[in-house]
Amino acid sequence: MAIVEHTESETLSRGDAVRRRDFINIAAVSFAGVGAVAVVVPLIDQMNPSADVLALASTEVDLSAIQPGQAIKTTFRSQPLFVRHLTDKEIAEADKVDVSGLRDPQTLEERTVDGKKQWLVTMGVCTHLGCVPLGAGEGENRGEYGGYFCPCHGSSYDTAARIRKGPAPKNLEVPKFSFTSDTAILVG
Amino acid sequence: MVRIGAFLVGLFFAGWLLVSFLVGAVAFVSEPPAKTVEHEFHRDPKHVSFSFDGPLGTFDKAQLQRGFQVYKEVCSACHSLKFVAFRDLQAIGYNEAEVKAIAKQWAIKTPDVDPKTGEMSTRDPVPADFFPKPFANNVAAAAANNNAIPPDLSLMAKARHHGSAYVYSLLTGFQNQPAELLKEFPDAKTPQGLHYNPYFPNLNLAMAPPLTADGQVTYGDGTKATVDQMAQDVAAFLTWTAEPKLENRRRAGLATIFFLLIATGLAYMAYQNIWADKKRAI
Amino acid sequence: MSFPWAEHYTPKHPVMQWIDEKLPLPRLVYNSIGAGYPVPRNLNYFWNFGVLAGLALVIQIVTGVIMAMHYGANTLVAFGTVEQTMRDVNAGWLMRYAHANGASFFFIVVYLHIFRGLFYGSYKAPREMVWLLGLVIFLLMMATAFMGYVLPWGQMSYWGAKVITGLFGAIPVVGEPIQTWLLGGFAPGNASLNRFFSLHFLLPFVIAGVVILHIWALHIPGSSNPTGVDVKGPQDTVPFHPYYTAKDGFGAGVFLILFAILLFFAPNYLGHPDNYIEANPLSTPAHIVPEWYFWPFYAILRAFTVDFFFVPAKLLGVLAMFASILLLFFLPWLDTSPVRSGNYRPTFRKFFWILIIDVLILGYCGGAPAEEPYVMISQVAAAYYFAHFLIILPLIARFEKPLPLPASITESVLNRTNIKGEQDALPGMGADPQPSNAG
Numbered sequence: 001m002a003i004v005e006h007t008e009s010e011t012l013s014r015g016d017a018v019r020r021r022d023f024i025n026i027a028a029v030s031f032a033g034v035g036a037v038a039v040v041v042p043l044i045d046q047m048n049p050s051a052d053v054l055a056l057a058s059t060e061v062d063l064s065a066i067q068p069g070q071a072i073k074t075t076f077r078s079q080p081l082f083v084r085h086l087t088d089k090e091i092a093e094a095d096k097v098d099v100s101g102l103r104d105p106q107t108l109e110e111r112t113v114d115g116k117k118q119w120l121v122t123m124g125v126c127t128h129l130g131c132v133p134l135g136a137g138e139g140e141n142r143g144e145y146g147g148y149f150c151p152c153h154g155s156s157y158d159t160a161a162r163i164r165k166g167p168a169p170k171n172l173e174v175p176k177f178s179f180t181s182d183t184a185i186l187v188g
Numbered sequence: 189m190v191r192i193g194a195f196l197v198g199l200f201f202a203g204w205l206l207v208s209f210l211v212g213a214v215a216f217v218s219e220p221p222a223k224t225v226e227h228e229f230h231r232d233p234k235h236v237s238f239s240f241d242g243p244l245g246t247f248d249k250a251q252l253q254r255g256f257q258v259y260k261e262v263c264s265a266c267h268s269l270k271f272v273a274f275r276d277l278q279a280i281g282y283n284e285a286e287v288k289a290i291a292k293q294w295a296i297k298t299p300d301v302d303p304k305t306g307e308m309s310t311r312d313p314v315p316a317d318f319f320p321k322p323f324a325n326n327v328a329a330a331a332a333n334n335n336a337i338p339p340d341l342s343l344m345a346k347a348r349h350h351g352s353a354y355v356y357s358l359l360t361g362f363q364n365q366p367a368e369l370l371k372e373f374p375d376a377k378t379p380q381g382l383h384y385n386p387y388f389p390n391l392n393l394a395m396a397p398p399l400t401a402d403g404q405v406t407y408g409d410g411t412k413a414t415v416d417q418m419a420q421d422v423a424a425f426l427t428w429t430a431e432p433k434l435e436n437r438r439r440a441g442l443a444t445i446f447f448l449l450i451a452t453g454l455a456y457m458a459y460q461n462i463w464a465d466k467k468r469a470i
Numbered sequence: 471m472s473f474p475w476a477e478h479y480t481p482k483h484p485v486m487q488w489i490d491e492k493l494p495l496p497r498l499v500y501n502s503i504g505a506g507y508p509v510p511r512n513l514n515y516f517w518n519f520g521v522l523a524g525l526a527l528v529i530q531i532v533t534g535v536i537m538a539m540h541y542g543a544n545t546l547v548a549f550g551t552v553e554q555t556m557r558d559v560n561a562g563w564l565m566r567y568a569h570a571n572g573a574s575f576f577f578i579v580v581y582l583h584i585f586r587g588l589f590y591g592s593y594k595a596p597r598e599m600v601w602l603l604g605l606v607i608f609l610l611m612m613a614t615a616f617m618g619y620v621l622p623w624g625q626m627s628y629w630g631a632k633v634i635t636g637l638f639g640a641i642p643v644v645g646e647p648i649q650t651w652l653l654g655g656f657a658p659g660n661a662s663l664n665r666f667f668s669l670h671f672l673l674p675f676v677i678a679g680v681v682i683l684h685i686w687a688l689h690i691p692g693s694s695n696p697t698g699v700d701v702k703g704p705q706d707t708v709p710f711h712p713y714y715t716a717k718d719g720f721g722a723g724v725f726l727i728l729f730a731i732l733l734f735f736a737p738n739y740l741g742h743p744d745n746y747i748e749a750n751p752l753s754t755p756a757h758i759v760p761e762w763y764f765w766p767f768y769a770i771l772r773a774f775t776v777d778f779f780f781v782p783a784k785l786l787g788v789l790a791m792f793a794s795i796l797l798l799f800f801l802p803w804l805d806t807s808p809v810r811s812g813n814y815r816p817t818f819r820k821f822f823w824i825l826i827i828d829v830l831i832l833g834y835c836g837g838a839p840a841e842e843p844y845v846m847i848s849q850v851a852a853a854y855y856f857a858h859f860l861i862i863l864p865l866i867a868r869f870e871k872p873l874p875l876p877a878s879i880t881e882s883v884l885n886r887t888n889i890k891g892e893q894d895a896l897p898g899m900g901a902d903p904q905p906s907n908a909g
Contacts, residue, residue: 021461028458031451032719038447042561046536051558055275055316190803191864197797198860201790202853208776208783209849216842243735271553339747343553346738347746389756430746433556433563440564441734448730452723459716466511466708 058188060180063119071136073124076175076187080124082136082148083185086159091117093146094160104171108160111174121177121185122161126150128168133157148172225376229369231386233353234360238424240352244442246435247428249281254407255425256280258418261405262398263341264296266333268321271342272429275315279432280425287315296320334381336394345423345430352427357387359419362397473508473692475704476501502685508707509714510695512883516590517693517714518721519583524681525722526576531674533569534618541621543667545660548623549748567737573615574740575729577763580608589822591698591810596691598802603684605798607677612764612795614673617666619761620658624745629758631658631666637771640785657751697882698810699875706879757839765836766829769848770794770855772840790852797859804859807867809875817870821862828854 059076061083066072071084086094094108112120124132128150134140135148135157143149143156145164150156155166162171177187239248256277259269274291278284297310298320313320322338323329329337345351365384370377378384382392402414411417428434479500481487490497500506540559542551555562584604587593593601616634620627635658639649654661692701701707708714732739740762744755760768774787797804812819828851835848876882 021464024454024461025458028451028454028719031447031454035447035451042564043532043536045560046562046565047539048560050540050554050560050562051275052273052316052554053558055273190800191806194797194800194804194860194864197793198856201793201856202861204776204778204786205773205790205849205853205856208774209846209853211776212842212846212849216846221842271550271557276557343746347743349743351743437563437567437734437737441730444730444734445727448723448727452720452727455716455720455723459720462712462716466713 058186061121061185061187062183063185064183068118070138073136076123080132080136081175081187082120082122082124082161082172084120084122084136084161086118086120090146090159094158094162097158097160097162103163103169106160106162106171111160111162111171113177113179116179119185120159120161121187122172122174124148125173126152126155126168127163127170127172128153128155128166133172225369225373226390228372229366229386229391230389231357231361233350233357233387236353236356236420236423238352238420238427240424240427240434244438246438247280248424250409250411251421251424252280252428253282254409254411254418255421255423255428257405257407258399258422259341259425262418263422264319264322266322266329266338266395267341268323268338269319269342269429270321270340271318272432273316273318274313276432280428284315291315291317294320296322299324334394338395341426341429343430345427347430351430352423354387355423355426356419358385358393359397359399359422360416361385361387473701473704473707475707476508477505477709479504479506502689503710503715505709505711507689507692507710508701508704509693509710510701510706510879511708511713512695512697512879513693513714513717514696515721516582516586516696518718519579519586521718522579522721522725523576523583525725526572526579527674527677527681529568529572530576531678533565533572534671534674536565537569538667538671541667543621543664545623545663545749548621548663552622564733567733570741571729571733571737573618574761574763575725575732576611577615579725580611581763584608585826588825589812590694590696591805591807591812592694593802594805594810595802597688597694599687600684600691601802602799603680603687605795607680607684609795610673610677610680614670614677615761615763617670617673619745620663620666621670622745623663623749625747625749625753625755626742626745626758628658628749628751629754630760631662633758634760635662637788637791640782640788642785658749694810695879696811696813697876697879698814699877699879699882702878759837762833762837765834766832767791767794767836769832769836770852772836772845773848773852775845775849790856794852794855797856801859801863805863805867807870807872809872814873814875815866815870816873817866818863821858821866824854825858828858 057077059074059081061072061074061081063083063085066083066085068085068087069090071082074081074083091108099105099107108117108120111122112118124136126133129152131150131152133148133150133155135142141149141151143165145156145158147157147159147161147164150166150168153167155168156164157168157172158164160171161174163169175187177185180186239245239251259267274287274294277287277290282290291313294313296319298313298317300309300311301307302309323332326337345355348354362383362385365378376391378392382394383396384391385393399415399418402412404415405413405418407413431437479490479494479497481490481496486496489495497506537552537555540551540555540562542548552566556566557563559565587601587604616630620631631653635649635652638652639645641648650656652662653659654665692707695701742759742761747755759765768791771787771791774783774790777783778786807815807818809815812822831851832848832855835844835851838844876885
């Protein structure tokens with residue numbers, strides 16, 4: 001910028017050449033600016049996940065060994081993933097709730113795959129500040145709504161992993177997943 | 189003081205270097221260094237042309253796939269490719285499903301821990317896996333190969349001078365020892381279990397000729413699988429494994445240089461502009 | 471700073487005035503590389519390389535910090551992390567090649583900068599401190615480059631580390647303890663790799679600090695110029711900005727074009743294929759060579775083949791190699807000629823060009839295998855190198871009859887204009903520092 005100012009003041013008196021000269025100086029500085037911005041792109045992009053990280057972005061889970069009432073903890077994109085086989089009683093409990101009164105209104109149907117309502121697949125990441133809620137492991141505290149309980153700040157989730165009590169703003173996130181067979185899902 | 193000290197130091201170093209030179213020169217004349225068999229019979233790689241030659245060349249994906257087939261059917265039994273993952277094969281024209289199938293059917297399995305028992309076991313590779321190594325470790329590799337460890341091939345084309353041509357020349361360069369060699373260096377007879385190849389730095393290598401007969405692999409695209417063709421294809425494939433970003437690099441280079449030429453041209457004109465007044469003022 | 475007619479920083483905008491009162495950083499920049507620094511008007515293109523070296527340092531720090539984000543300083547994974555950076559990290563290949571070739575470009579630029587200093591006598595009074603600090607930067611660069619080359623943990627990395635630390639082993643008595651102390655072991659290993667990584671990260675910032683001192687020291691007497699004649703008045707200078715910023719902008723463009731050609735189309739040209747083989751402590755490469763920028767010194771190291779009585783040849787080589795760099799620290803007091811510029815020193819000039827050819831020969835021999843005739847050639851060339859600086863330069867200064875100097879910078883510019891006509895009143899193309907244009 002300063003280059004431009006300088007030549008302006010020095011060449012104003014010289015007539016027609018001025019505009020052409022200013023134009024070239026501005027163009028040169030602009031090109032340098034564009035080049036600098038273009039260089040920044042790869043410098044920033046290199047911090048994005050690399051190809052080997054992205055290649056691990058999907059997880060296959062075998063459901064055959066999970067009995068009703070049980071849950072497993074596995075990982076998806078390096079974060080805990082809860083896969084829970086709901087009992088009929090838990091499904092009934094979840095369906096009983098009046099959705100309109102919830103902090104993050106969603107039905108169990110909306111959170112599961114059609115016809116596979118018993119399979120609740122959620123991230124094991126509390127929506128408050130990212131702790132791992134208890135309740136997936138055998139004998140862990142499931143909180144007063146029978147789903148998951150986050151020990152960090154006391155968020156309680158129900159059997160559809162919806163937030164019912166405590167500071168968390170959202171239900172536990174349901175990742176994109178699909179059934180590859182009756183007893184296997186592909187997450188991601 | 190400084191200059192006197194410097195003079196003495198300089199005299200010492202320069203003088204002693206000249207003494208060393210004389211000693212060396214006398215030795216050089218009185219007993220010239222013996223010729224070595226490597227020096228006399230080692231040959232530089234053959235001239236062979238590839239689609240990726242020159243600053244703007246690109247890979248021929250059909251050739252890379254043929255080369256991959258040669259690697260898979262011939263080389264992979266002994267040579268690892270540890271820096272390449274199955275997913276990378278998408279870059280040479282396989283689609284996701286094909287890559288998955290290639291990984292699943294790969295003859296060597298990926299080592300893993302059995303999820304039920306916790307014991308070491310193996311599983312089918314998935315696209316995210318790197319090519320599994322044929323030998324568990326260097327000791328196993330050496331034991332199975334007459335004490336010679338088959339090197340990893342991921343970077344072979346960059347780890348040798350003129351690597352692409354080197355791979356091709358080595359694969360097609362196996363031959364009997366020339367009679368003149370044995371006449372000149374009777375002690376240099378290829379030892380038992382090694383194979384003479386003038387493109388290999390010390391002339392004798394442990395690897396037996398891997399490509400021996402035309403039609404050793406059957407190409408899906410109908411290309412005739414002569415030894416020469418297979419050697420070229422696998423050399424091209426290994427060039428890709430060594431430098432998979434070659435095409436991106438060259439494309440980015442062209443754009444960058446094009447931009448820089450314009451920017452530098454403008455910078456020159458701006459420079460001349462700014463100095464124009466000073467020129468008049470002189 | 472340096473001359474009374476330097477333009478003064480007068481901030482117009484209230485915000486700039488406010489900053490200037492609290493922290494006169496804009497003023498500092500203005501006086502260092504802005505319009506407040508008067509520079510001789512006759513600088514040729516050889517005066518571009520200081521700024522270009524600064525640019526190269528910035529490129530190295532930026533790409534280096536990024537490489538460190540993806541690097542694992544452990545012998546088990548170091549080679550693999552560099553490879554994965556090249557293959558899987560977004561633009562990782564670009565960062566790696568830019569960093570590797572950036573080192574070469576840094577040295578090219580700095581060697582040309584030193585060449586400029588040697589020819590135009592920039593090391594002479596009153597700029598001795600500028601020269602000494604420059605040499606400190608050069609030494610730090612060599613240490614940084616050496617340690618950086620170890621990090622990919624290829625064959626040349628490993629064996630380079632082993633050979634270079636082995637140099638210290640040549641020192642009598644304390645040599646071997648020093649070597650094991652440097653490596654943290656008996657051979658290069660995890661401990662060596664980690665400390666080299668740590669220091670390789672640290673030293674560039676030390677270099678940046680010394681660069682600031684280098685520029686500070688330069689601003690006290692002001693820049694030298696191709697005639698070597700002192701600035702006499704305002705008519706001899708122009709403000710750094712916009713005159714030399716514009717010229718440096720053009721120079722940077724040319725530099726970047728050459729850099730891009732190497733980086734994008736021959737990124738491994740200056741490297742060694744063996745460094746694409748993972749380090750193997752059980753197998754030495756047939757031919758260990760350092761990176762090209764160390765070749766002249768490597769040739770001097772290997773030139774000593776005969777023991778000097780009780781001093782082994784190996785120790786002599788090590789001493790000579792260090793001496794070949796350290797002697798440059800004494801240069802301002804070895805070359806006592808009052809005339810700075812080689813343009814006005816006919817005898818000096820002849821020997822200077824012999825020295826340049828000599829160093830190129832040394833470089834070639836340093837890159838060649840340790841065989842005859844290369845060893846004999848490097849012995850003669852190394853002998854000249856020492857003789858030039860330690861014997862010939864002081865003698866020339868004593869006996870040479872310099873050419874008449876122009877009365878002032880402006881006069882030399884005017885003469886050149888008259889001789890060469892209108893087309894080139896600008897500083898002449900630097901590739902021809904011969905005095906044909908010096909009047």
